[in-house]
Amino acid sequence: MKVAVLGFGTVGQGVYEMLHHAKGLEAGPVLVRPGKKDADFKVTTIEAITGDPSVDAVVEVLGGIEPACSWVSAALKAKKHVVTANKALVAAHGPELAALARENGVALLFSAACGGGVPFLHNLALACQSDEVLSVGGILNGTTNYMLDAMQSRGADYADVLKDAQALGYAEADPTADVSGLDALRKIMLACAVAFEKLPCEGLYHEGIVDLAAEDVRDFQSMGYTCRLVAKGGPVDDTVFAFVEPTLVPASAAECAVKDNYNLARYEAKCAGDIVLIGQGAGRFPTASAVLRDLSDVLSGQRMMMPQGCVRVTADCTGCGHPYYVRLPKAFAAQLPCDEVKEDGDIARVITKSITVKEMHDLAAQLRQQGAQVFFAGIEE
Amino acid sequence: MKVAVLGFGTVGQGVYEMLHHAKGLEAGPVLVRPGKKDADFKVTTIEAITGDPSVDAVVEVLGGIEPACSWVSAALKAKKHVVTANKALVAAHGPELAALARENGVALLFSAACGGGVPFLHNLALACQSDEVLSVGGILNGTTNYMLDAMQSRGADYADVLKDAQALGYAEADPTADVSGLDALRKIMLACAVAFEKLPCEGLYHEGIVDLAAEDVRDFQSMGYTCRLVAKGGPVDDTVFAFVEPTLVPASAAECAVKDNYNLARYEAKCAGDIVLIGQGAGRFPTASAVLRDLSDVLSGQRMMMPQGCVRVTADCTGCGHPYYVRLPKAFAAQLPCDEVKEDGDIARVITKSITVKEMHDLAAQLRQQGAQVFFAGIEE
Numbered sequence: 001m002k003v004a005v006l007g008f009g010t011v012g013q014g015v016y017e018m019l020h021h022a023k024g025l026e027a028g029p030v031l032v033r034p035g036k037k038d039a040d041f042k043v044t045t046i047e048a049i050t051g052d053p054s055v056d057a058v059v060e061v062l063g064g065i066e067p068a069c070s071w072v073s074a075a076l077k078a079k080k081h082v083v084t085a086n087k088a089l090v091a092a093h094g095p096e097l098a099a100l101a102r103e104n105g106v107a108l109l110f111s112a113a114c115g116g117g118v119p120f121l122h123n124l125a126l127a128c129q130s131d132e133v134l135s136v137g138g139i140l141n142g143t144t145n146y147m148l149d150a151m152q153s154r155g156a157d158y159a160d161v162l163k164d165a166q167a168l169g170y171a172e173a174d175p176t177a178d179v180s181g182l183d184a185l186r187k188i189m190l191a192c193a194v195a196f197e198k199l200p201c202e203g204l205y206h207e208g209i210v211d212l213a214a215e216d217v218r219d220f221q222s223m224g225y226t227c228r229l230v231a232k233g234g235p236v237d238d239t240v241f242a243f244v245e246p247t248l249v250p251a252s253a254a255e256c257a258v259k260d261n262y263n264l265a266r267y268e269a270k271c272a273g274d275i276v277l278i279g280q281g282a283g284r285f286p287t288a289s290a291v292l293r294d295l296s297d298v299l300s301g302q303r304m305m306m307p308q309g310c311v312r313v314t315a316d317c318t319g320c321g322h323p324y325y326v327r328l329p330k331a332f333a334a335q336l337p338c339d340e341v342k343e344d345g346d347i348a349r350v351i352t353k354s355i356t357v358k359e360m361h362d363l364a365a366q367l368r369q370q371g372a373q374v375f376f377a378g379i380e381e
Numbered sequence: 382m383k384v385a386v387l388g389f390g391t392v393g394q395g396v397y398e399m400l401h402h403a404k405g406l407e408a409g410p411v412l413v414r415p416g417k418k419d420a421d422f423k424v425t426t427i428e429a430i431t432g433d434p435s436v437d438a439v440v441e442v443l444g445g446i447e448p449a450c451s452w453v454s455a456a457l458k459a460k461k462h463v464v465t466a467n468k469a470l471v472a473a474h475g476p477e478l479a480a481l482a483r484e485n486g487v488a489l490l491f492s493a494a495c496g497g498g499v500p501f502l503h504n505l506a507l508a509c510q511s512d513e514v515l516s517v518g519g520i521l522n523g524t525t526n527y528m529l530d531a532m533q534s535r536g537a538d539y540a541d542v543l544k545d546a547q548a549l550g551y552a553e554a555d556p557t558a559d560v561s562g563l564d565a566l567r568k569i570m571l572a573c574a575v576a577f578e579k580l581p582c583e584g585l586y587h588e589g590i591v592d593l594a595a596e597d598v599r600d601f602q603s604m605g606y607t608c609r610l611v612a613k614g615g616p617v618d619d620t621v622f623a624f625v626e627p628t629l630v631p632a633s634a635a636e637c638a639v640k641d642n643y644n645l646a647r648y649e650a651k652c653a654g655d656i657v658l659i660g661q662g663a664g665r666f667p668t669a670s671a672v673l674r675d676l677s678d679v680l681s682g683q684r685m686m687m688p689q690g691c692v693r694v695t696a697d698c699t700g701c702g703h704p705y706y707v708r709l710p711k712a713f714a715a716q717l718p719c720d721e722v723k724e725d726g727d728i729a730r731v732i733t734k735s736i737t738v739k740e741m742h743d744l745a746a747q748l749r750q751q752g753a754q755v756f757f758a759g760i761e762e
Contacts, residue, residue, distance in 0.1 A: 018652055022511035117653045119507075123500050129680075130403035130673035254659060257635040271399055272498045272670035278635060278657035289653035292511035299510075301682015 001299050004028040004049045006071055007062040011085055014288030015059050022292055024299045028055045046071045050078035057081035059291055069093055076100045083294040085112035085287055087186045098306035107303040109294035114187040117286025118279040120265035124194050125305045132270040133195040137232035140187040142261035142281030143171045143178040144209050144229045149259050151217045158212055170261050181206035181244040188231035192240045197307040200315035205361040206244040211375040216327055220248055226256045227377055239313040241320045243357050246377035248325055321356035326376040332367050382680050385409040385430045387452055388443040392466055395669030396440050403673055405680045409436045427452045431459035438462035440672055450474050457481045464675040466493035466668055468567045479687035488684040490675040495568040498667025499660040501646035505575050506686045513651040514576040518613040521568040523642035523662030524552045524559040525590050525610045530640050532598045539593055551642050562587035562625040569612035573621045578688040581696035586742040587625040592756040597708055601629055607637045608758055620694040622701045624738050627758035629706055702737035707757040713748050
């Protein structure tokens with residue numbers, strides 16, 4: 001199977017290299033911007049790929065919505081299988097692209113869009129054929145996990161570990177999508193689509209780690225907790241819940257063993273029980289390896305990851321809840337449903353009663369509107 | 382795809398039930414012993430299945446070598462796909478059965494034979510298509526993990542936790558294969574066959590947990606270690622190494638988060654890096670779910686898990702090594718290459734210098750021939 005690659009950045013180069021060693025696969029042309037054509041295998045127009053009858057499959061690793069969406073559509077219409085690592089694209093247009101793939105009798109797989117090298121969506125899609133998936137979740141952003149692990153193990157400050165993450169190439173120059181939790185949110189949206197046939201587009205909550213301070217981490221450690229940025233999703237009536245938030249996990253949890261920029265993805269299924277998958281969440285070869293596994297899967301006959309009946313829904317986060325750890329100025333603590341309060345100068349550290357995800361995220365937004373600096377984290381029960 | 386089931390024990394019943402809810406699959410006849418036919422869907426001869434043109438695939442969950450081997454061969458010759466959970470069968474006759482499946486153009490998959498509900502062999506086989514697997518391993522026996530976890534968390538004795546494991550149905554009346562490490566050894570043999578195209582049949586080492594005492598566990602805990610029964614395998618020149626032994630892992634290892642009767646399987650690949658999979662290692666529905674995932678995989682076109690070039694080899698455990706923890710009568714300690722010795726009455730607790738797996742297992746055999754009671758565990762570096 002001859003495979004063309006759209007994009008020749010970090011992951012694209014990894015995919016191109018791996019194609020030379022993979023069983024049953026062959027490297028085809030690589031699409032680059034006009035100024036970047038410096039080798040015979042590079043082409044500069046999508047038509048050079050869609051019009052090439054020797055190309056059987058197309059890997060899209062451009063990122064972003066356009067031109068990725070138009071080019072993937074063109075490839076599917078030209079009856080090329082598509083494997084993409086682009087979570088923004090699948091979160092925005094997954095159901096339509098999957099329908100287009102079905103119409104044209106070709107594959108659309110996107111394992112690399114969620115969990116990097118962790119074989120999450122592949123296994124989730126397979127499990128859904130014979131088992132009932134009850135929940136999905138995990139640590140789906142490697143940049144923030146590196147930062148949280150460094151803050152915990154070295155006692156370092158947020159600003160310092162962010163600089164380190166940037167120096168190591170884990171964080172972008174603009175790290176907003178990572179540290180705000182938005183990147184992890186897009187990934188859990190995809191997992192919900194695969195597992196529950198529902199792509200949640202509104203009613204979602206995400207809280208990142210930008211307000212985390214070294215003193216907070218010390219306090220978690222004194223209580224025996226480790227902080228991880230955790231995404232969760234599950235079915236609720238005819239929709240799903242899905243959210244991302246810092247989460248305090250006990251020392252016995254597998255999440256504590258997730259170091260550096262690793263990811264952990266988990267699902268619970270009615271028959272299989274809890275399944276946990278750990279691996280590198282990003283990077284050239286880990287992400288390329290997920291793309292290549294999808295290509296091998298296409299080769300053996302696999303076609304679809306997005307379920308045929310998948311519909312867009314508004315998420316409902318009013319039914320799931322737990323206690324929260326909240327650090328905020330003492331003067332604002334009375335607005336929280338406190339269970340325990342520790343005062344520390346002008347600061348209060350609160351353990352709340354069990355409240356819903358919607359309540360806590362809405363409360364934090366209100367407190368911030370009033371000028372309060374707030375950090376909060378769910379507590380794993 | 383209509384699926385017949387050979388055997389109607391714990392796993393067979395789970396498979397039969399799951400077949401009623403799986404996409405694209407349909408429950409066919411179930412083969413039982415003549416006296417056990419108490420329902421229309423049950424048949425008592427293999428010919429009733431191999432001769433039934435409506436049956437597309439056969440699940441074998443009988444266990445043991447015969448009649449499983451003859452019946453699986455008959456099913457393959459009748460051009461039925463086969464999915465088996467039988468590690469003894471695949472360890473003994475896997476290459477021949479795979480060749481028979483290839484000749485007849487049908488599938489032979491056996492994910493459930495290693496790791497129970499953990500999707501290990503499936504992912505390993507997929508990874509091998511495009512990546513180079515460098516090592517395989519993990520906690521592959523749930524019974525002993527339950528026992529080790531209970532000894533560590535409750536400070537209980539070996540005899541007590543074995544009784545508990547039997548009462549819970551985790552351990553057989555004769556638990557020898559589990560507690561000796563033989564069950565885990567058979568599983569790592571299969572992982573080596575899938576990952577390295579080499580099925581090791583001789584030169585293998587396995588040490589179980591029968592000599593473990595509550596005081597040993599307390600000593601590990603005082604050093605910050607957790608004891609797990611770990612299997613490891615990897616390529617060496619034109620063969621592989623493969624062994625099972627109790628292993629002391631540091632608190633930061635994912636192995637420590639593996640509780641109760643769970644399994645952890647891991648592989649390291651050149652591009653993907655370290656991949657860790659955790660789930661239930663046994664039980665009706667976890668094991669049945671692995672069988673069903675293989676059936677869905679057959680449905681989507683997957684055929685082979687055992688590589689075509691797989692050959693039997695004699696393992697070589699002379700190149701891999703590490704320090705060991707050894708507890709033995711003081712009088713025998715001088716026979717070990719000691720790095721540290723703690724004396725405790727008549728008992729010595731030794732940390733050895735780094736020695737090879739072959740050296741340590743051979744030394745323990747010699748000491749036992751001299752009448753010494755010995756427990757040993759590898760120390761994870």
